[in-house]
Every structure is written in structure tokens, then in C-alpha cells.
Amino acid sequence: MTGYVQFVDTAKSFGPVNVVRKTSLGLERNSLVVFLGPSGCGKTTLMRMVGGLDEPSSGSILLGGEKVVRPDRRRGMVFQSYSSFPWLTVEKNIAFGMRYRKDLDAMQKAERIGHYLDLFGLADFAGSYPNRISGGMRQRVAIARTLAAGSDVLLMDEPFGALDALTRERLQVELRQIQIREEKTVIFVTHDVEEAVFLADRIILFSRRPASVVADIDVAAELGADRPLEIRETQKFFELRNKVLHLIRNETGVVV
Amino acid sequence: MSLSDGDSDLFSSLFVFRGRASPLGEFAVSVAAAMLVIALWELAARAGIIAPQFLPSPSRVVVALWTMLTEQNLVWHVAVSTARVWIAFLLAAIMAIPIGIMMSSYRIVGAALEPMIDFIRYLPVPALVPLSIIWFGVGEETKIFLLWLGTFFQLVLLVADDMRRVPQEFVEVARTVGANSRQVMTDVALHWMGPTLLDNLRITLGWCWTYLIIAEIVAADSGIGYVIWTARRFVKTPEVMAGVVVIGLIGLVTDQLLRLLHRRLFRYL
Known part of the structure; x- marks a missing residue:
């Protein structure tokens, strides 16, 4: 397993509640990776562990080969509410x-x-x-x-969840442009399939709690890096969105 | 006479559920309501509906107030009471703010102090008068202690609650840009708490004044509480009422000044 951000047999429990199953995963530098899954599945917990805000119960998280032990400015959080x-x-x-x-x-x-x-x-x-x-x-x-x-790494927890549709679209476009221009690694948590497909270079789909990876979708290979807003109206985008939706329904048994 | 358009705008929002603020209109209503209560009180007193030894008319209260001001050194008594209240209140605030913050920040401090504070908070201050005399004698210390007692234990829990309500998101944003625990406290938590902290100080200052009579009946020879208590012994109801009105007026002015300070300090709200 390689990658700038690495989950090495990472698992997390809160007391008796198992939130994240043992997970191994590598995320490439300067990519925008979307964690997608049903509400409460544990995807935010995984992201918080990258931020050093929660500690894995077992396993570890590496950033550039170095173990994450506490929060620091190399991994910045952006929340949906109380953001500024x-x-x-x-x-x-x-x-x-x-x-x-x-x-x-x-x-x-x-x-x-x-x-x-x-x-x-x-x-x-x-x-x-x-x-x-x-x-x-x-x-x-x-x-x-x-x-x-x-x-270096932006950890974004449903940051556009409370915005109206138009503002949300505009910010999605801006985020992709800035991520590429500033060469940042972004982990973006959402349960909005359309947002995930539009933004992601790669979508990691999680099961219901305890979270485990059920699919790893290379969106960049299908849609390319350049994402004008109009791409949402293309056949390729529809097909990919439907594929992700079906995966969610089949693999997690829930409709998001 | 009909209201002009401007006048109707001034008052119309006051009748709407959660209507727009109209400071001038609200001020006018506050003054009119107070005048109405005073007028009804005056009428009831003059008509003999209530015996004057129970409720003297406002005009008799005003006369008593004037006499107290010109002949009985009321200003001195007000100054003494104000000093006592502010010393006790500042002592309570200086202690309650750091302790309350620590109670919410470190679970060990909360676990150690909160049950004790809850216990003491429910004790009636008058029940502790004998103990405070045994501990501090009958001098100023006892008066300050009783006022402090009525304020500190309430304020410390309010501060702890304010600290508890600092959004975790802000704390985590600060930590991810490199802030340590002390910096989170000073650069984030205190700023977030500022407006509610000042509100709680304003409210508990009011509570501090309510304990004044209890504090100033303990071997006192000065203060508004002493004046009211002495007048009561001779059934000088107008003087008692005048003393109560003075406390109310001080409260009103203090409250308005603190509200003004709130608006000045927290313009971003």
C-alpha cells in the first residue's frame, strides 16, 4: 500500500461501539478523495483520525510516512457549521x-x-x-x-451541506480549481452522490457502521481532471452517478 | 388626533409576533407603562383603597425620598451600599470566571467542585448569617461575604455552562492551526464566551443587589439596607418604599449601562 495519507489497519471503537472496522487504504498526494457513505457510518471518524482529533483504537495513520499523533497545521479542518x-x-x-x-x-x-x-x-x-x-x-x-x-491536507466535513444549490455548485467548482492550483490533498466527507462524483478524483464508498470500504471508484479515470459545471449534464456523468447510487443501494442496503 | 405615518411605523412592529426592533417606540412604551402604574397607584392610594401604612402614594414616597436626600444623608448610604455590592461582585467575578472555565475545561476540576457548588448554591443566604458572624464578626467582612455568597456560587455555574457551550468545531479549528490548550482558551473560548459572560455578569450583579438588605441588617449603621430596615422598625412605609425605589433605579441604570457596554464591545453580533 502506498500513498501520502495511509490508513494502516486502522480501526476505531467508542467504548463498546465499533465505529470503523480494520481499514487499510492509501490516498495519493494532491488528489481530491471523497468519503461517501450513509449518515453515521464512521466516515467522519476516519477523517478526524487523519486530523489527529481522534486516535485509532488500533492500527495507525501515516502522513508522508510519519505517524499522526496529534493535530497540527499540516492537516486543516473545514466544518459545515461554526466554520468562521x-x-x-x-x-x-x-x-x-x-x-x-x-x-x-x-x-x-x-x-x-x-x-x-x-x-x-x-x-x-x-x-x-x-x-x-x-x-x-x-x-x-x-x-x-x-x-x-x-x-497540505484539507479535511472537509460536509462543508457545503448547509448551502443553497447554486452556491454549492459554485463552491464545488472553485474547490476543484483551487485544489489543483494550490496542489493540495483533500479528503471530503459527504453523503451527496452528485457532489461526490463531481468533486472526486476518487470515491471511497463505506458500508454502514462499522465502516469498511465497499468500493473504491477511480472517478478521474472516467471524467478526467478538468470538471466544468456542464459535465454534470453529460452521459458519462449520469452513468457514473447511477453506478455509485447502485453500489450504495446494493452494498449498504440504504438509500442516501 | 391621529398618529402620523412616522408614529404608526414606530409602534406597528411592536404588535407583530417577533416584530422588528423599534428602540424609540419601545422606550416610549416603557415610560408610558411605568407612568400608568404610578398613576393607578396614586389613584388607589388617594381613594383610600389601600391604607397608607401599607402602600403610601407615590407622591408621599417622592416627598420621603427628597427628605432622605436633603436631611438624612441618603447619597452617603447609597455610596456605601454600591461599594459593598461592587466589591463583593468583583470578588465573585474574579473567582468565578477562572474556576468556572477550569471546571468545564478539566473534568477533574468539574468532578471535584461541581457537587459542592451545587450543594452550597441551594443554601439560603439568610441561613448562613449566624455562621458568617461567627467567622467574620459584625464588620464589613460579613456584609461582603454574604453578598459574595449570593453571587459567586450562581455565577461560577453560569460561567462553566458558557465554557461548555464553546463549539467543538472552533476548538478543533484552533488546534489544527497549531494552538495549544492555553491559546485555545485565550484566543477562542474567551472570545466566544464574551457576550454571554457579560450577560451573566449583568444578571448576577442584579442578584447581588437583592442580597443587600440581608447583608445590611447585620449590625449595620450605613447603607440603603440599613436605611430601609430602620424605617421599617418605625413603620415609616414611605421611607421604606423610597429605599426600595432607589435600589430599583440603581439597578435600572446599571443594567442599561452594561447593555450599552455589551453593544459597544460586541459589535459583530
């Missing part, structure tokens, strides 16, 4: 990502803030508080903060 700090302006939220970095001086930090404000189209809202901007912008702020922190 309400008491900080957009600019200061992004700056928060670098607050504890001693390797950057003030000028370098300012440059990075400017870069991410521009990259995410937030420059005009730099002085605004999160309650004055839309939900989509708040998620952009959260992603920008994580990138500004210098994270």
Missing part, C-alpha cells in the same frame, strides 16, 4: 490560520492574507464580520484560513 470565528473580520479570520506560525514574518503573513483574499474573491469584504456575509462566503473564509495556515 464570528468575532473576527474576514481578514483576521484568514490571519488566524497563521497566528501560531513562527516561520513567517509580518510581511509574509500580510502577503499570504492578500493572496487568499484575492483567490477567494473576498478582498471587498476583508473588513466585514462573518454575520455580514453569505454562507458561501463564510465557507470560502474557512477554506482560505486553512490554506493560509499552510495545510
Whole structure:
């Protein structure tokens, strides 16, 4: 097994409840991997273990060959709710990502803030508080903060789940573009099949709890790396989406 | 006389379920409601519906208040009571904020302290007057202690709850950008808690004032509680009412000032 992120016989229980079965898996660097599965199946727990926020009950997780033991800025989290700090302006939220970095001086930090404000189209809202901007912008702020922190791996827990359909589509397109441009590894948790197919280079489909891998789908091989919005209307996309849906129904016995 | 369009806008939202805020309209209603209660009270007193030794008219209370201000050094008594309340309250806050935060942050602290605090919280403060006299004598310490007692044990649990409600997502975001436990506390938790913490301080300051009478009947020779208690012994009901009104007015002004501070400090809400 190879990969930048490696699950090595990783299993997790919370007391008597077995949440993740022994799993071995390797995720390539600079790829966008979607963890797909029914609600409560344990996919978020797997992702949290990559973040160092939960500890495996057995086995381990390696990042670049190094064992993950605690959270650090190389693996940044983006959540669905409470994604940006309400008491900080957009600019200061992004700056928060670098607050504890001693390797950057003030000028370098300012440059990075400017870069991410521009990259995410937030420059005009730099002085605004999160309650004055839309939900989509708040998620952009959260992603920008994580990138500004210098994270190699973005761990995204249904980050677009609470957004309206149009904003969600736009952010999906932006996320793919930024992931490629900034050369980041993204683990994206969702139970939305269409979102998974559109975003993923690779979909890992999990069973019901305790989670185990039931399918590993190479989406990039079928849809390519370039994903304009129109790809959602192509036959190839429909076929792949249906294939994933059937897999979920057959393998997990549930409709998501 | 009919209301102009502007006036009707001012008041119309007040009748709507969860209607828009109308600060001026709400202020006008607050003043009008208070005036109405005072007018009804005055009418009831003048009509002799209630005996004056039980409920003197507002005008007699005002006269008593004026006499207390000009002849009985009321301002001094107010200053003494305010100092006692604020010393006790600040002591309670200085202790309750770190202890409450630690109780929610470290389970060992919570497990050790919470049952004891719950136990003491339910004890009525008057029941502890004899003990406090034995411990601290009849000087200022006892008065401050009784006021502190009524505030600290309530506030510490409110602070612990505030800390418990800091979203785990914020804590985890901070940890993944490199914050240690102390930095999570100072850079995230305290900021998140700020608005509710100030609200809880405002509420418990009000509770601190409610214990004033109990604190100032213990061998006191100053303070509004002492004034009220002395007036009661001679059935000087207008003076008793005047003392109560003064406490109410101090509460009203303090509350409004703290609300203003809240709005200034937490503009992002």
C-alpha cells in the first residue's frame, strides 16, 4: 500500500461501539478523495483520525510516512457549521490560520492574507464580520484560513451541506480549481452522490457502521481532471452517478 | 388626533409576533407603562383603597425620598451600599470566571467542585448569617461575604455552562492551526464566551443587589439596607418604599449601562 495519507489497519471503537472496522487504504498526494457513505457510518471518524482529533483504537495513520499523533497545521479542518470565528473580520479570520506560525514574518503573513483574499474573491469584504456575509462566503473564509495556515491536507466535513444549490455548485467548482492550483490533498466527507462524483478524483464508498470500504471508484479515470459545471449534464456523468447510487443501494442496503 | 405615518411605523412592529426592533417606540412604551402604574397607584392610594401604612402614594414616597436626600444623608448610604455590592461582585467575578472555565475545561476540576457548588448554591443566604458572624464578626467582612455568597456560587455555574457551550468545531479549528490548550482558551473560548459572560455578569450583579438588605441588617449603621430596615422598625412605609425605589433605579441604570457596554464591545453580533 502506498500513498501520502495511509490508513494502516486502522480501526476505531467508542467504548463498546465499533465505529470503523480494520481499514487499510492509501490516498495519493494532491488528489481530491471523497468519503461517501450513509449518515453515521464512521466516515467522519476516519477523517478526524487523519486530523489527529481522534486516535485509532488500533492500527495507525501515516502522513508522508510519519505517524499522526496529534493535530497540527499540516492537516486543516473545514466544518459545515461554526466554520468562521464570528468575532473576527474576514481578514483576521484568514490571519488566524497563521497566528501560531513562527516561520513567517509580518510581511509574509500580510502577503499570504492578500493572496487568499484575492483567490477567494473576498478582498471587498476583508473588513466585514462573518454575520455580514453569505454562507458561501463564510465557507470560502474557512477554506482560505486553512490554506493560509499552510495545510497540505484539507479535511472537509460536509462543508457545503448547509448551502443553497447554486452556491454549492459554485463552491464545488472553485474547490476543484483551487485544489489543483494550490496542489493540495483533500479528503471530503459527504453523503451527496452528485457532489461526490463531481468533486472526486476518487470515491471511497463505506458500508454502514462499522465502516469498511465497499468500493473504491477511480472517478478521474472516467471524467478526467478538468470538471466544468456542464459535465454534470453529460452521459458519462449520469452513468457514473447511477453506478455509485447502485453500489450504495446494493452494498449498504440504504438509500442516501 | 391621529398618529402620523412616522408614529404608526414606530409602534406597528411592536404588535407583530417577533416584530422588528423599534428602540424609540419601545422606550416610549416603557415610560408610558411605568407612568400608568404610578398613576393607578396614586389613584388607589388617594381613594383610600389601600391604607397608607401599607402602600403610601407615590407622591408621599417622592416627598420621603427628597427628605432622605436633603436631611438624612441618603447619597452617603447609597455610596456605601454600591461599594459593598461592587466589591463583593468583583470578588465573585474574579473567582468565578477562572474556576468556572477550569471546571468545564478539566473534568477533574468539574468532578471535584461541581457537587459542592451545587450543594452550597441551594443554601439560603439568610441561613448562613449566624455562621458568617461567627467567622467574620459584625464588620464589613460579613456584609461582603454574604453578598459574595449570593453571587459567586450562581455565577461560577453560569460561567462553566458558557465554557461548555464553546463549539467543538472552533476548538478543533484552533488546534489544527497549531494552538495549544492555553491559546485555545485565550484566543477562542474567551472570545466566544464574551457576550454571554457579560450577560451573566449583568444578571448576577442584579442578584447581588437583592442580597443587600440581608447583608445590611447585620449590625449595620450605613447603607440603603440599613436605611430601609430602620424605617421599617418605625413603620415609616414611605421611607421604606423610597429605599426600595432607589435600589430599583440603581439597578435600572446599571443594567442599561452594561447593555450599552455589551453593544459597544460586541459589535459583530
